[in-house]
Structures are given as C-alpha cells and as structure tokens.
Amino acid sequence: MNLQDQNSEPEVTPELAQEHGLTEWEYNRIIELIGREPNYTELGCFSVMWSEHCSYKNSIALLKTLPRKGERLLVEAGEENAGLVDIGDGHAIAFKIESHNHPSAIEPYQGAATGVGGILRDIFTMGARPIAALNSLRFGDLTNPRVKYLFRNVVKGVGDYGNCFGVPTVGGEVYFDKCYTDNPLVNAMAVGVVRHSRIATAVAKGVGNPVMIVGSATGRDGIHGATFASEDLSEESEARRPSVQVGDPFTEKLLLEATLEVIKANYLIGIQDMGAAGIICSTSEMSFRGSAGMDINLDLVPTREENMTAYEILLSESQERMLMVVKNGYEERVKDIFKKWDLHSVVIGTVTDDGYLHFWKDNDLKASIPARSLVLGGDAPVYKRETKKPEYLNEIKNTAMHLSEPSDYNGVLLQLLTSSNITSKRWVYEQYDSMVQTNTVIGPGSDAAVIRVKKTDKAIAVSTDCNGRYVFLNPRRGAQIAVAEAARNVVCSGAKPVAITNCLNFGNPYDPEIYYQFSETIAGMRDACTVFGTPVTGGNVSFYNESPTDRVYPTPVIGMLGVIDNLNDTTQSGFSNEGDQIFLIGKTTGHTGGSEYMALIHGKILGDAPLIDLQKEKLLQDFVLQAIQDGLIESAHDLSEGGLAVALAESCITGNKKPIGAKIKYNTELRPDMFLFGEDQSRIIVSVKESNLLKFKRLYDRYLSLTMQEIGNVGGKDLVVNDTIKLDVEEIFHLYYTSIEKIMSSENIYN
Secondary structure, eight states: OOOOOOTTSOOOOHHHHHHTTOOHHHHHHHHHHHTSOOOHHHHHHHHHHTSHHHHOTTTHHHHTTSOOOOTTBSSOTTSSSSEEEEEETTEEEEEEEEEOHHHHHHSHHHHHHHHHHHHHHHHHTTTOEEEEEEEEEEESOTTSHHHHHHHHHHHHHHHHHHHHHTOOEEEEEEEEOGGGSSSOEEEEEEEEEEEGGGOOOOOOOSTTOEEEEEESOBOSTTTTHHHHTTSOOOGGGGGGGGGSOOOOHHHHHHHHHHHHHHHHTTOEEEEEEOOTTHHHHHHHHHHHHTTOEEEEEGGGSOBSSTTOOHHHHHHOOOSSEEEEEEOTTOHHHHHHHHHHTTOEEEEEEEEESSSEEEEEETTEEEEEEEGGGTSTTTTSOOOOOOOOOOHHHHHHHSSOOOOOOOSOHHHHHHHHHTSTTTSOOHHHHTTSOOSGGGOEEEOTTSSSEEEEOTTSSOEEEEEEEOOHHHHHHOHHHHHHHHHHHHHHHHHHTTOEEEEEEEEEEOSOTTSHHHHHHHHHHHHHHHHHHHHHTOOEEEEEEEOOOBOSSOBOOOEEEEEEEEEESSGGGOOBSSOOSTTOEEEEESOOOOOOTTOHHHHHHSOOOOSOOOOOOHHHHHHHHHHHHHHHHTTOOSEEEEOOTTHHHHHHHHHHHSSSSSOOOEEEOOOOSSOHHHHHHOOOSSOEEEEEOGGGHHHHHHHHGGGTTSOEEEEEEEOSSEEEETTTEEEEHHHHHHHHHHHHHHHHHSOOOOO
16 A cells, blocks of 8 residues: 655655654654654654653653552553543442643633543543533742733633533642742543443444544644643743644533433444544554554545645644544434534544554545554653752752741731632632532532532542642652642541542653652652552643743642542531530641741741651541541541641631631640641541540540540630630631632733
C-alpha cells in the first residue's frame, strides 16, 4: 500500500520534527517503527501522541510503582478513561481528575470550561452518569490585576460549564501563592455512578465492526493542544491562543444522554472520548487495547470549517465528540438515537485486524501507522530522567527561625481567617450550582462533599487536597501529607477512604531538581496509599508548569473517594449544640515550619514540612470513623492550615445552624502561638454530646496510643481560648465569608 505523495505538504526533516516537539532520537525511532520516513500528517500524529501530555513518557516508569490494585477496583489504573470502584449493591463509582493549566493561563474562561467538559466525558464514556464535579485551583497574589482576571474567569468558566451541563459542583480547594502567578493550576475532577451491567470500555475489536464519530462537528480549534500542554509557558504562548479549545455544555448534555442511551441499549463494542489529540488519540488507543486496527475515511468526518486537511482533522481537539465501535448491523439504531438528540453520528470506517491505522482523504491514503507505535504501553518512548536534590532544600531547612511572639492573638487569628488561603471560598462556590440533581448531602465549604447514591442507603464523600508549600519543603513527606489530609477529610464526613485519583503538577521534567521533586512525591504517595489502603485509580501528570520568571510549587493534588454505607453516618464539620464537649485528638508539638502563620504573619517560608506518622494517622482515622459510625460524634473537623485556632473558629461558623461560640481551656508547655497556629498533622477536633461522653471515652480506651485532650465546650456568643483569644463569632463569620468578595468587588483594571 503506497502513500500518496502530497506536494502541498511541507517536506519532513529532522528540523521540522524538532519544531513538532520531537527529539532527534525520537524522530529516528519513528523511522525505525514504520520502516520509512513519515510524511507530514504522520509526523503530526506522532508529535501529539508522543507529547508528554499523551504519552507520559517522563512519568510512566515512576507511576507504575504506585499501588494500582485493590479489592474494590474494577479496572487497574490506566486501563480505561477513568477509575472504577465497586461500592456494593451492583453499583460502581467512576472518578478522575485532570489538568487544564496551560489553556487556562492563555484563555482562562474556555480553558477552565473545556477542562470541566473533558473530565465529564471521561466519566460518561464509562457508562456512568456524572453526579458531582470538584476542582483544585491555584493562582498568584490576588492583589495582582492579571491574577484577579485569571481567577474571575477560571471560576466563571468552571461554573458556567458545570451549571449548564447540570452537574453539581460540590467541593474543591483554592490556594494563592506568587509562584502560580504566570502558571495558574486548573485541575478538574468528576464523579459518576454506574451499574456493573452498564460499564462501557474503550476498546476496538471485531473485524468489520463499524467505527462512528458522534457529537459535534470537527473544527480547527485545539490543534496541537497536547503539544502546547507539554512545553513551558513563555512570552510567545499568547500567540498559541488558537490551541485552546472552545466548549459547548449544552451540546455535551445532549451527548451525555445519547451516549448513555446507546450504552444501555447494548449496541456498542467500545467507546472513547475525544480529548487531547482528538481522532488520532482515540483511534490509536482503542485499537491498541483490542489488538486491532482501523480503516478510516476522513472525508466522512463532519467538519464545521472548509478545506480541512487530514493533518488538521486528525489533530483537532474540538470538544463534545466521541469515537464509537458499534456492533455490526446496529449502525442505524445508533444513528436514530443521536438524531433524536440532534447530534452528528456518522460511520467513518471499520475495524481491521492488521494493527494499523489507515487514514484516507480525497481517495488518497494520507497516513498508515501501527497503532501500538503511538501509544502509552506500546512503542511510545519511556524515560526516567536524572534527579538531583535541590540546593534550596538545605538552605531553607538550615536557616534559623526566630519568630517573635505576637502581642495581639485576636488580631493574628483574624488575619489568618481573612487570608486568601484560609478564608471562605464562598465567592467561588456560590457561582456553582451545588444542589442540582438533589443528591448533595454536604456541599462546598466543609471538609469533604457528600453525595447520596440514589436508590441505595449509601453515599460517597469526595475531597481534593494538597498543600504545595509542604511538598516544596519536603517532596516525599508533603505528598504523604496530601494523601493523609484527603483521607482525613472524607473520614471527618463519615466515609471510609477507598481509592484516590491524582493530578501531579510540576515544572520541567528535564530539570534534575524538578525530577527529584517528582520522584520523591511518587514515593510519598506510594507510602501513604499503601498504609491507608487507597490504591491509585489513575489521573494526570502536568509537567512544564513554569515561565521565564517562576516555577510552581510541586503540587500533587489528591482526589480522594470515600464510601458511606449508611447515610445516617454523615457528619458535619461545624459545632451545632450548646453544651457539647470538644476534644482535640492527636498530638500537638507546635510545628510552624511551612505554616500559614509563618508565611503570613512573619513573612517566611522556611523549615521542614510537618512530621507525619502514617500508622498513627491511620489509627486516628479508624478511631474517628468508628466513633461516627457508633453515633458518638456531633461534628468532626480536621486541623490543617492555621492550626487549632483556625479549626476552632471554622467549627464555630460552619455548622448547619447559626454561628455558635466555644469556650476552650487547655494546658500546654508550648508557647501559645505554637500551640494555636502550629500545623502538626494527624489531628481532628470533635464535639460530643454529654449523653455520649461515657461511650466515647470507652471507645477511646481501645486507642490509647492516640493522644486526646478534652479542651472545652460549645456555647455562647464568643470564641474564648484561655486568656489569649476572645472574639465574637458573628464578627468571625462576617469577616471569614466576605474577605474574597471584597477583593473581587474592587476595581479590576486588567483587560
């Protein structure tokens, strides 16, 4: 079979390959794999499929060292579009998190919106109906007009897409630090529920089975988006704006309903979302999974722009599209369903058994490529880069920290409560519809979101967590803490942690210091997931998050899934009952290294990340979860940024009722600021009714290796802490919930 010589296409040279992001070695490897020099269309296919974004070439070797199996997992990490966890009663949860960082830095609204759209498609491609969305967002200092512009438009993009699609956005996190000024991190997570009998798979098999493209028409938007996401941002990045896709949530909603109807009817062999790298990605990955090939006629692909080339059609990242392999003879039934939903559905080819992808256009063969040569797990390159411990780690850990004791503890606590990293993100989540579908039990603003699973007594708890500053100070320990806090948050909501997805945001992997951060982070995640029994179901790696002026903190965002077998076990984070006793569970040593207190009040980012004993953390979570399931706890709230004082204040103002005070009395040899604002790990505050105190203490007798103090009681109009803090909780409430709103309502001069 001869390829048509295309005089209109550029001549392929090693220099052109380099412009496509391929190294000299990779270009020679392509020639070796296909037995000749590639033409221009084939070069484009390899460039996107071998980009970091699609091939994971610099990360997969380390990712494979993570725990990827568990008794609840129905598929291993990387096998399908999303992770799949059995929750019993014939139901499974599909969930995944992915990044859309580079597009959001250039075009924040569409970058964020299409990030949400892409992750939702990954979920319903599995046959699961999306029931929740979350996010993890990172920006620079909000006093910077451009940062404010990015923040406003990313939030609007997330909200508009999710609201129009009809999925509740139920939780997440937002952090601010100058290292994210040029490189905002926009990580989107989605969760869906599916019956075991309706799980769909991303596979192509069965010679002669028709291949169909469904959904929107194909345009030129997003071409080389995967390559764009696999390079550093620079001053020239603004010129790459056409690489940012454009989303349509209303079309996606139609695509959801049509897709689930076709899956329910059992007309499909396999299905895959068209995200990064578009048609070339979905055809190659589905074929490789099924040890098959495809014969595709690109003239049949519905397009919305004239004179599109084979190169453009194959690499387009136009949104709201799927590739389906349909059972032979069922094509018309599939078309009828998609016609009902007013969507394209066209047969564009057939499955073959030769392992090759043949792409035709204008009666010419434009590309002929072995499917396995393109994909992760096939012949795509795999690298393990050089590592070097960063010099800064020695500098910041060996620098003496002399922190003066504050004279006004009330002022310090109010500063922390109104700081952008700690204060309420209500301005953000009020733009999201968190109650659509009527399954949300606990929504944004709590430790974890809780969503009921309809037609069962079950619920799930989900959380996204990562303190990038900790990972910067100690990559391995910081990653352990990220997993531990995510697990702790779902436990505080009454759920048992069962699995994670992750989105690993780092700088350039060719920098040995960056790769050291990455490799240590993977080791820390492996440590924690092994102890907690939370295997990794999949996720995303986002490298190259740096610019000429800065690089982001290493930020491994953890999306944790927990299962609540009985809805009655759901627990809130805020105090609610006068007279309840307050307990601090976990040991306090007054660790301030890397704390929000040190950064905000003293202007220093020094020291080490807090110590964490993973076995002790697991014991803490087991104790609190058992107490919740025994009905002994009224509220549970984990201690994180800002330490004990912030956690107490939040508990006073985040309950289901109006703000309520607390009187705290503790004994310690630590300096008050260390005790109140230190960020020791493995700590939770709980409130217990007087009638349950005896049972609660008896349960604790089984966990005596844990430290626990009875530190006060709920009640009154003030938060009173020893002789150091006395604040009206109504004042705390007002300041905590309006600080970001005030910043965002001020004049924004950036255009």
